[in-house]
Amino acid sequence: MELVPLGSAEEIAVVVADIVERAVRQRPAAVLGLATGSTPLPAYQELIRRHRAGTGPSWDEVTTFNLDEYVGLPAGHEQSYLATIRRELTDALGLDPARVHGPDPDEAGLPTAGERYEAAITAAGGVDLQILGIGTNGHLAFNEQGSSLASPTRIKTLTVQTRQDNARFFGSAREVPQHVLTQGIGTILRARHLVLIATGVGKADAVAAAVEGPVSASCPASVLQLHPHATVLVDGAAVGRLRRLDYYAEVYAAKPHWQAH
Ligand code: GLP
Secondary structure, eight states, rough: OOEEEEEHHHHHHHHHHHHHHHHHHOOOTTTEEEEESSTTHHHHHHHHHHHHHHHHHTTTTOOOEEEEEEOOTTTTTSSSSSHHHHHIIITTTOOOGGGGGOOOOOOGHHHHHHHHHHHHHHTTTSSSSEOHHHHHTTTTTTTTTOOOTOSEEEEEOOOOHHHHGGGSSSGGGGGOSSSSEEEOOOOOOHHSSSEEEEEGGHHHHHHHHHHHHHBBBBGGGGGGEEEEEEEEEEEEETTTTTTTTHHHHHHTTTOOOOOOO
């Protein structure tokens, strides 16, 4: 795992945009795994800015898969993660909506929604690059504490903490759906490169548990320790509880110029 301590969310956005663009340039038909939530937004805005400036890669052949989706929102609800990713990123990059995927929250199909999503990811050739955030309790996508570390895409029940954390996108925690569909931890681990972004002091404990704690279902994000290519980008506020911060900074400063993230 590479832990990259950066000064600000803006600096992280530039590095993440570089990583995403490199993946798309290397493979124009790249399959990107996308996270919602507030953390990746500066990186998405940076990608859009570059696209509009004409310096970005072609997005025509790119396919995307969201990490997760709420269950029970009315069709077309603005807080559905599919609507969110289109609004915040893929529409502005000109991606055909048919290439932008999310788990299908339609009530009638819920028992098979997980299997169908896994099959769609497999049919696309698997995820090349997966963008991730982290919950304040260490959750990854919507895999709450106690999730199987081998889990596939399936339905989950949100914790009170996560519903409170996400209340800002709705009127109140009560309006945040209780059920969600989420890529499993096993699904996420199959992506070829994981890029986790954490910003703000509220993520400091979760980052320390994920990076320096034991690999455990009690901190789903700790599975990044099992992945052969995981990059964790943190700002100055999210590094506060890391014991080996000096070493990570030293490693980053001494990074060979030929070595990409
Ligand atoms: C949400 C999402 C996750 C996200 C996390 C952190 O509930 N399902 O994919 O990474 O919680 O969100 P934020 O970036 O808004 O802090």
